[in-house]
Amino acid sequence: MQVWRFPTTGAPTTGTIDGLTLGTADIPRPGRGQVLVRMRAASLNYRDLMIATGRSARGAPLPDLVPLSDGAGEVVEVGPEVTRVAVGDRVAGCFMQSWLGGEISPDDAASSLGGAIHGVLVEYRLFDQQGLVRLPEHLSFEDGATLPCAALTAWNALFHGPKPLTVGQSVLVLGTGGVSVFALQFAHAAGARVIATSSSDGKLAQAKALGADEGVNYHAHPEWQTVVRALTGGRGVDHVVEVGGPGTLPRSIEAARQGGHIHLIGVLSGGGTIDPSVVLRRGVVLRGIYVGSRQMFEAMNQAIALHQITPVIDRVFDFEDAKAAYRHLQGQGHFGKVVIRIE
Ligand SMILES: NC(=O)c1ccc[n+]([C@@H]2O[C@H](COP(=O)([O-])OP(=O)(O)OC[C@H]3O[C@@H](n4cnc5c(N)ncnc54)[C@H](OP(=O)(O)O)[C@@H]3O)[C@@H](O)[C@H]2O)c1
Secondary structure, three states, rough: EEEEEOOOOOOOOOOHHHHHHHEOOOOOOOOOOOOOEEEEEEEEEHHHHHHOOOOOOOOOOOOOOOOOEEEEEEEEOOOOOOOOOOOOOOEEEEEOOOOOOOOOHHHHHHOOOOOOOOOEEOEEEEEEHOOOEOOOOOOOOOHHHHHHHHHHHHHHHHOOOOOOOOOOOOEEEEOOOHHHHHHHHHHOOOOOEEEEEEOOOHHHHHHHHOOOOOEEEEEOOHHHHHHHHHOOOOOOOEEEEOOOOHHHHHHHHHHHEEEEEEEOOOOOOOOOOOOHHHHHHHHHHHEOOOOOOHHHHHHHHHHHHHHOOOOEEEEEEEEHHHHHHHHHHHHHOOEEEEEEEOO
16 A cells, blocks of 8 residues: 655655655554544644654654644454444544543644654554544535534534534634634534634635625734624624744734633744733633544534534645645645545
8 A cells, every 4th residue: 555654764855745655554453442544645744743843842743753643544454343334434533532521631632643653644544443524414524524523623613612612702813724714603503693704805705605694804804803893893702722832822812802711722833922910811712622522523523514614624635645735734725625546
């Protein structure tokens, strides 16, 4: 079978997208409790760019890492004592293979595909049966491959905090990348009012077509938080899906209502400083998010099936064009998700 890896060779391309190397390996056989999945599609997240370019917060990646956390495929063989899935099932791998439910543990955090352990950019992969979920029926493999990280992170932010999103509340999503577009779709389906920001008027038009109620161009309006407050009658939004990090957080706090919830997810921007007195004066809740558990994934898939939500895929690349897929994500021109078909 074919497999993409980031070899740890010390070559000049190490730590770059060009380091990605296509090789071969034997198709593994499932042992007790294991499942062999023929991978059909994988999707990229910003994290995969950070890992490819040596900017991962976890430090040095696994030697000869098979990249990408998010993939979907078909069960082709099961080992002894497998009861959760059967041959022919269409499945996706959980981002954190061991986080089944409850609170996340340090061991769970160390079970992330495509970082702490090998990922899914490969034709066949063995999974523990506990690390898989079934895909919603209406989704293709390409659709299903977008769910494990971006969708689940957005879902966890909106629905698994101390005060989950309720009908009629307002949600601010920053930019139109993978996490933010899923947050837009989930919030819209839940009956919330969605305000989206973007660097591009064209992408804001796409966001509105998906259900965003308002759009703010953060290039045209560098003080976008004041526009967001004005759009909410001066009150501020109930929830912020915060993917920007240091460069956007101070403005996100200003855009939130008194006691609003800010879901800390990303680090797309740098440079800002946070004044803790603003946090306490405004009584906002800052909640750190790390993807989500299998239990959350299954709850999300029920909602996706009920509302017939279809992930927004910007572009699908062929398996042999994996480097081009990375470069497309790096260009930040995408809206939603970038996918690799594994045929
Ligand atoms: N904590 C977690 O569990 C978790 C899970 C998933 C992702 N993340 C993090 O969340 C972030 C987003 O991930 P992703 O995979 O969705 O990324 P992505 O698809 O690459 O999103 C990129 C988009 O974000 C927008 N953006 C970039 N800089 C921005 C800024 N300063 N202000 C507002 N929007 C900005 C741009 O949209 P426009 O072109 O429309 O402006 C850009 O196209 C990353 O930092 C990632 O590491 C964390």
